[in-house]
Amino acid sequence: MKGTTMINFNKAVKLINQNTQTLPIVELPLIESLGFVLAEKIHTKTPIPAFKSSAVDGFAVNLKALKSASENNPVKLKIQGIIQAGDTNKYILKQNFTFKIFTGALVPENTDAIIMKEDVIEEDDYIIVNKVPEKKENIRAIGEEYPQGKLVFDKHTVITPPVISMLAFLGIGKVRVFNKPKVSIIVTGNELKDYQEKVKEGEIRDSNGPFLVTALKALGITPVFVKTIKDDKNLIKDVIQEATGISDIIITAGGVSVGDYDYVKEASAEVGFNEIYWKIAIKPGKPNYFAKNGNKLLFGLPGNPVAVAVAFYMLVRFAIFKMMGVKCVPTKYDSAPLLFALSKKVGRMEFVRGRYINYSDKNVYVEPIMKRESHMIGSIALANCLIHFPQNKSFLPRGSIVDVTNVDWFKIGY
Numbered sequence: 001m002k003g004t005t006m007i008n009f010n011k012a013v014k015l016i017n018q019n020t021q022t023l024p025i026v027e028l029p030l031i032e033s034l035g036f037v038l039a040e041k042i043h044t045k046t047p048i049p050a051f052k053s054s055a056v057d058g059f060a061v062n063l064k065a066l067k068s069a070s071e072n073n074p075v076k077l078k079i080q081g082i083i084q085a086g087d088t089n090k091y092i093l094k095q096n097f098t099f100k101i102f103t104g105a106l107v108p109e110n111t112d113a114i115i116m117k118e119d120v121i122e123e124d125d126y127i128i129v130n131k132v133p134e135k136k137e138n139i140r141a142i143g144e145e146y147p148q149g150k151l152v153f154d155k156h157t158v159i160t161p162p163v164i165s166m167l168a169f170l171g172i173g174k175v176r177v178f179n180k181p182k183v184s185i186i187v188t189g190n191e192l193k194d195y196q197e198k199v200k201e202g203e204i205r206d207s208n209g210p211f212l213v214t215a216l217k218a219l220g221i222t223p224v225f226v227k228t229i230k231d232d233k234n235l236i237k238d239v240i241q242e243a244t245g246i247s248d249i250i251i252t253a254g255g256v257s258v259g260d261y262d263y264v265k266e267a268s269a270e271v272g273f274n275e276i277y278w279k280i281a282i283k284p285g286k287p288n289y290f291a292k293n294g295n296k297l298l299f300g301l302p303g304n305p306v307a308v309a310v311a312f313y314m315l316v317r318f319a320i321f322k323m324m325g326v327k328c329v330p331t332k333y334d335s336a337p338l339l340f341a342l343s344k345k346v347g348r349m350e351f352v353r354g355r356y357i358n359y360s361d362k363n364v365y366v367e368p369i370m371k372r373e374s375h376m377i378g379s380i381a382l383a384n385c386l387i388h389f390p391q392n393k394s395f396l397p398r399g400s401i402v403d404v405t406n407v408d409w410f411k412i413g414y
């Protein structure tokens, strides 16, 4: 895939998939594992729940003692004792007695049901029952959620806070996960100033650097190396060289097109990166370089901030996710009707920035953001989805059903 051949989006995804290896497994303390991806299957070692417990605050009863209790025929039961959650004693309920019991407490032997506190009348050390509960009512049964030895989480599960909750409940203190990639960011451009500096006409503030750093942070990745440099071939080469030693992925922004000062391709080739593709038939972001050096990947993104954001979302994240062991593809879409007609030239697929909206006809539409040139950052900053405008189409009428990628910068996976 050399030279000037322009590939389509699906082909780019395929090439990234073919050239990206999932990273080795590491073992982490449970609390450190948020946002990583399980590299092992998790089975229950006991039934879950492991013991019979009360689902409510109430009273443990034996049905024989209640016979045909009713409003006209109330039954009085003496309180034999109190069982709190955490009490590990094994009590036995005596005939014609009741235990006062709290949510989560171990149910005493000989109990058929727990009557809710609200459904009895408490009098000194007695309760009055005027309704017979169902057998097993308000008792959490052993194994009702999982039997012993049941698969709870498969390999490749993304560890979210509730997954941590379950693993903690199962007593798993350490988990085996796929490592996350070490990522470097190199931003190039003679016109760039730090965002905190004053700019003269002709200069702009670097927005790609802050974007890339925080887009990675949103995935729980702190870049190992971040540098903004001038369009100087030797400097770019030195910096790529330096980053190569410490990274799994290098992301550059700017300097990858056909301009006289676009040195990223040449510089990375001199460091030992081999081109896999250079141009993709997408908009924004036609110049979109992908190269490999051993197992190390380099994504040479264009300079336009919207193109950077779209390429990062649709392509770079895919490589990151694959390294992290996430099973996902960026070629999976939702669909929705389009709120306004769209037009473009044929030849490139356009990822039009859009927003889902609840329209007055009660349907959910996608509304394209109208100011959509690739230097107009507002379009991507306000978008919550990308509308796929197919490569070979020049017009999409209002109401046509379009493919849509949801945009969630914090989501691990698509």
Ligand code: AMP
Pocket (backbone or CB within 6 Å): 187, 188, 189, 191, 192, 204, 205, 206, 207, 208, 209, 253, 254, 255, 256, 257, 259, 302, 303, 304, 305, 375
């Ligand atoms: P390039 O791909 O280097 O030719 O840059 C394309 C366009 O993106 C130019 O208008 C640049 O000024 C702009 N650009 C490049 N890098 C950045 C950056 N880091 N932040 C904001 N805009 C940039």
Ligand code: MG
Pocket (backbone or CB within 6 Å): 188, 189, 190, 231, 254, 255, 261, 303
């Ligand atoms: Mg440039």
